Amino acid sequence: MFQRTNQSERIGGSNRGSFAFLAGLVVTASIAVSQDDWGRFMQDTRLAKLPQSAARTPSAARDLSAQDWEAAATAWAYFDTHFRADTGFVDSIHDHPSATLWDQGSYVLALVAAHGLGVIDEATLAYRSEAFLQGLERLPLFEGKLPNKAYDTRDLRMVDYANVPMPDGIGWSALDVARLLMALRVLEVQHPQYGAQIRSIIARWDLSAMAEEGRLWGTSRADGHTRYHQEGRIGYEQYGARAAALWGLDVLAASTAQPIMEWQRIYGVEVAVDRRRAKDFGAITPVLSEPYLLQAFEMGLNAEGRLLADRLYQAQEARARDSGVATIVSEDHIDQAPHFLYNAVFGNGVDWAVVSEDGDLHPELRTVSLKASFGWDALYDTDYTDEVLEGLQDAASPRGWYAGRYEADGRINTALTLNTNAVVLEALHYKSKGPLLQIW
Amino acid sequence: MLSPWSLSAWAAQRLKYAGGTFDIAVWDNPLWRYGLSWRQKLHYGATFWSYLSGLWAPVLLLAPVVSLVTGLAPVAAYSGEFFQRFLPAVVLSELAVMVACKGYGVSAGRILAVLGLPIQMRALYCVLRRRKPQFAPTPKLPGQQQESALRYIWPHVVMMSAMTGAAGFGIWHTAIGTPGFSAALLWVNLFWLFVNMTILMRAVQMARWSPPSQLADLAPQNTVSYSPLEVGHVSKNQPV
Numbered sequence: 082m083f084q085r086t087n088q089s090e091r092i093g094g095s096n097r098g099s100f101a102f103l104a105g106l107v108v109t110a111s112i113a114v115s116q117d118d119w120g121r122f123m124q125d126t127r128l129a130k131l132p133q134s135a136a137r138t139p140s141a142a143r144d145l146s147a148q149d150w151e152a153a154a155t156a157w158a159y160f161d162t163h164f165r166a167d168t169g170f171v172d173s174i175h176d177h178p179s180a181t182l183w184d185q186g187s188y189v190l191a192l193v194a195a196h197g198l199g200v201i202d203e204a205t206l207a208y209r210s211e212a213f214l215q216g217l218e219r220l221p222l223f224e225g226k227l228p229n230k231a232y233d234t235r236d237l238r239m240v241d242y243a244n245v246p247m248p249d250g251i252g253w254s255a256l257d258v259a260r261l262l263m264a265l266r267v268l269e270v271q272h273p274q275y276g277a278q279i280r281s282i283i284a285r286w287d288l289s290a291m292a293e294e295g296r297l298w299g300t301s302r303a304d305g306h307t308r309y310h311q312e313g314r315i316g317y318e319q320y321g322a323r324a325a326a327l328w329g330l331d332v333l334a335a336s337t338a339q340p341i342m343e344w345q346r347i348y349g350v351e352v353a354v355d356r357r358r359a360k361d362f363g364a365i366t367p368v369l370s371e372p373y374l375l376q377a378f379e380m381g382l383n384a385e386g387r388l389l390a391d392r393l394y395q396a397q398e399a400r401a402r403d404s405g406v407a408t409i410v411s412e413d414h415i416d417q418a419p420h421f422l423y424n425a426v427f428g429n430g431v432d433w434a435v436v437s438e439d440g441d442l443h444p445e446l447r448t449v450s451l452k453a454s455f456g457w458d459a460l461y462d463t464d465y466t467d468e469v470l471e472g473l474q475d476a477a478s479p480r481g482w483y484a485g486r487y488e489a490d491g492r493i494n495t496a497l498t499l500n501t502n503a504v505v506l507e508a509l510h511y512k513s514k515g516p517l518l519q520i521w
Numbered sequence: 522m523l524s525p526w527s528l529s530a531w532a533a534q535r536l537k538y539a540g541g542t543f544d545i546a547v548w549d550n551p552l553w554r555y556g557l558s559w560r561q562k563l564h565y566g567a568t569f570w571s572y573l574s575g576l577w578a579p580v581l582l583l584a585p586v587v588s589l590v591t592g593l594a595p596v597a598a599y600s601g602e603f604f605q606r607f608l609p610a611v612v613l614s615e616l617a618v619m620v621a622c623k624g625y626g627v628s629a630g631r632i633l634a635v636l637g638l639p640i641q642m643r644a645l646y647c648v649l650r651r652r653k654p655q656f657a658p659t660p661k662l663p664g665q666q667q668e669s670a671l672r673y674i675w676p677h678v679v680m681m682s683a684m685t686g687a688a689g690f691g692i693w694h695t696a697i698g699t700p701g702f703s704a705a706l707l708w709v710n711l712f713w714l715f716v717n718m719t720i721l722m723r724a725v726q727m728a729r730w731s732p733p734s735q736l737a738d739l740a741p742q743n744t745v746s747y748s749p750l751e752v753g754h755v756s757k758n759q760p761v
Contacts, residue, residue: 098628099615109712110604116704117600
């Protein structure tokens, strides 16, 4: 009766709704899962195969040449002229009183390397180490947990990357903290008298905040909110993890590239690149020299690092042989906008990408990296590295080494930075004595 | 015909049911009484429990709105891991309900339960304020909608507006890549919004419905005036 039609149709219609709901739910779940790249990625247990072919063996320690000693003195000149006695810190870039912890880690490693080489005496090492550790003791921490991404080297105020004071900070970089942890470990292993002080400094930090699920986690603060994000891409991530592991952090998953890498053929060489592509995961993925060189100079390359570093070097030499243009690429400041570029063998899906932090490509600004040239020469000592290094001897200044040379017009890249000079010292130390952490 | 014929009649009936249920649940609960069998207590318990859904069902209905406005997911898990656990539970529970209902449709009851939420909340509020529920008889004759239907469905309209706004907000922030918003978050919440709004839409449909005219013509002049959302004032103008 009425408008209700017969009972059976009503029942069928109602349960059609339930089935439609379930079908819709399954479809939604599939879409959500397929869109959740990070989730799928983390569940993917696929490991890249490491070929059995032997990797090039790093060169054994050997005597430095007269030119090397001069190079070391030039590199130390940067630290001589950019030291802030009030804070114990060293400016990251000439004429810019700002510093990241990555750079201060570089400084401490350069200090230990310079002392190891005999470029500076015991008193200088002691004065500098004490000043720096005192600076660390009064470093304001981001949310009371870990050091901020950047500080003003004159007063150790938390700042943003433009050196504008930010009372609440802008977050921490797990990679930067990891590099400083590396440096502090090296300092206390080489000079145990600083061990107690270093440990009391680190006891004030909440290191567990930067490691979770076996990986490194950074934070960013914007609009009053702090967000956590997994930090570190191929090379850097493994370097940071190995450094953080020296202090017992939960970073085992990040210490090998196998779960996140795939092979990419570049100039006939299979190079390890990151599967977490920039467009899906919102962070640039440059594959370049820096992290492998640092790993070698500080801890020594492990088996995986040897293989990956060898391939990376081969690709760069192959490009130079093929194009006739000297090619040694790394992360570097440049003396013009955009001021900092990652010169990659492969980055953001492009061979030989020159990429800025925000993902823009600047191929016309590719440079030969001076620090990486010193680095590969220390590590492998090939005819090619000798040749490139010889071509960079005019990049020395009274205040340290310039960052490198522009590929396009051969002009010197006159950016004068802490990192360039620190890596030169580390490379020369490695050439002379081997990894900084290995005192056996 | 014993069913209510107008929105006001339906609301009055629901309010009586809910008010009566809460009244004994709060002030004279049979669950703590001697003399009832466990089966009877179970039935009373199930009834009280179902009426209490007014407390949490709105939270569930509006969770997607909160998610789409703030970019916060209520559960922190990777999509794969989450659905691996969530889907079997929901699918099995839905199938179990269908089986338990022996093939009778389950949607109508579900829709009425959601549409009655504001009335349940109102009834609970009144009972907690110790207002005595009144039990006016529901008019059982066909009648046209008399009062403004908006009076009964405004909570549903407000919820639907909030949901529509949240959907637009979420789509926009996902498109411009605001941190916290992701395609996965958007899809899942739009699905729930769609499901919830499909149910809430029935309130509008209900308000627009009136009995077929040949039946309405049979009705005598309806003298009943209700204030069904004002418990305690219902009985003034009872039909004789």
